[in-house]
Amino acid sequence: MSNSTVEKSGPLAGIKVLELGTLIAGPFCARMLAEFGAEVIKIEAPDGGDPLRHWRVLKDGTSLWWSVQARNKKSVTLNMKSEQAQKIARELALDADIIIENYRPGVLEKWQLGYEQLKTINPALIMVRLSGYGQTGPMRDLPGFGAIGESMGGLRYVSGHPDRPPVRVGISIGDSVAALHGVIGAMMALRHRDVTGGRWNGKAGNDLIAGQGQMVDVALYESVFNLMESLVPEFDFAGVVRERTGGALPGIVPSNTYTTSEGENIVIAGNGDAIFHRLMLAIDRVDLAHDVSLQRNDGRVPRTAEIDAAIQTWCDTQTIDTALACLRKADVPVGKIYSVRDMMSDAQFQARDMFEQHQFADGTPVKLPAISPKLSATPGQTLWLGPELGAHTEEVLKGIGYTEEQIRGMKEQHII
Structure with a gap:
């Protein structure tokens, strides 16, 4: 299936998303939008792309995880250290409904791609910013991965047995929970934008036609903290600190x-x-x-x-x-x-069509997890697997007015 000719459908068809980020939180957020019809343009560095391309189990040098995390996305290479690449990113932002990014606070501002800078050219823009500690506060500039968010947000403290050190969940749960918060925030912001005027049509000096965009500030530690049930009132009112209880759910018996x-x-x-x-x-x-x-x-x-x-x-x-x-x-x-072996042989998983059969470019078959949640009228769909690095660079750049000669020159200069 040619991913350049597939027409997208779904509840988010017509929504354009620019993904500026790597690894898990930002890309997972964008992945869900892509699964439900949004056009997601993923910006990657020309020299290797998203590091997740090379994580865990590989096929021909590319991660099997990549086939899921980047499905339905368009890969465009830009060397963001180049001013020309930053200019192209701003041009893409001009036509975007949503930008998703998970750089450290301040990086986008250095590239003239911060929210306050971009909203002047696209007042209806929604920017989802995922970071370790959020865009404000004394820790905003510190590096923050999901594991740190899980620790600071309280999840690690209550996970494990009381006589042993805390344990982690066997997946990157902090990143994934933050991504889901990003999706929820983006959908609420999109709803607000639409009821206040809708998408900006790009006509300078006529902001009245644009709905109100906004920034969605997602901190990994706060996303985890948001799951922590009654920890705060229990401690504030009764001085109770919930501790590790192994496989039991404390205070709920049996x-x-x-x-x-x-x-x-x-x-x-x-x-x-x-x-x-x-x-x-x-x-x-x-x-x-x-x-x-x-x-x-x-x-x-x-x-x-x-x-x-x-x-x-x-x-x-x-x-x-x-x-x-x-x-x-x-x-x-x-x-x-359940182990994954149990899942893949289970009648309930099968009845719910929780696995999709696909194939790589060389014809090798592969199963992917099906898309959740299940919408009765506008379900999500997998149109193509995670693309090769830069597979859509020419297509996207031509779409915003660049000629073949200009594209060839930027390739020679290692801008794309």
């Missing part, structure tokens, strides 16, 4: 990971009052099912160890299959902990 007779792990969430009653009957603990003091969660919390021990004793007698069958019959939320 909700934990247990081990079956075969040594497999199973997650059981019996913390609803009616669910708890059904769970205790299913594991033959009629005494606990009818214990008046355990009818509500606040009564169960002081007896967490006793309840967990009762469930584990039952699990010791069950295989993973018998435990799942018994608890599902009792309408108790339960599940095994």
Whole structure:
């Protein structure tokens, strides 16, 4: 499939996005917009491109992750140290609805691409800025990766077992959560722009026709912090500092990971009052099912160890299959902990079409995760896999008025 001739559709068709960033947070944010129809132009350095192209498992020198993270995007190479390249980026910004960037604060301003600078030429522009600590504050200039955001935002402190150091989730969750906040912010800003006037048509001196653009300031640590439930009021009001609790969900009982007779792990969430009653009957603990003091969660919390021990004793007698069958019959939320191998052979994943079959340019088949969320009328789609470096440079530059001769000259000067 030629990615230059595919006509995009979806709820974001007609929206133009300029991606200025590398690795995870910014590119993941832009990826989701591209999956739902936006035209995403990704700017990459000519000498190697986005470092993620070379992360983790590779095929012919390019990351398999890249095929997902950059799907549906157009790759344009610009050496942003060059003033000519910065000029081209500003020209692309003039026609963009959304810019997504995840450089350190101040870098875009140095290139004359900061929000305050660009909104003078495109007043309807929405700029999503993702950084470690946000665009203000005493830490704004420090480098901040997702792991640091997870630590500062509180996630690492509560992850793991109480007698061991904190652990990390096995993916770059801080970056991904920040990306999702970026998408949400972009959609809210786009809605505001549209109800205040809509897209700017590029006519200088007639700002009244443009809707109001704005900057979306996303800090990685704040995105993680936004997930931390009741930590703040619990500490402020009651002086409670939530600690690590292993596989359990603190203060919500029972909700934990247990081990079956075969040594497999199973997650059981019996913390609803009616669910708890059904769970205790299913594991033959009629005494606990009818214990008046355990009818509500606040009564169960002081007896967490006793309840967990009762469930584990039952699990010791069950295989993973018998435990799942018994608890599902009792309408108790339960599940095994899936590896990717489990996912790809699972009937629910298959029924929901959670894998897409594609092929690389050489014909080699590859499966990708399907697009989420699922929209009934305007679903997302994968039109092409992550492109080769600079695959769309000529197409995009010709689209803003550059000639073949000018493009050839910029290539010779290593500007593109």
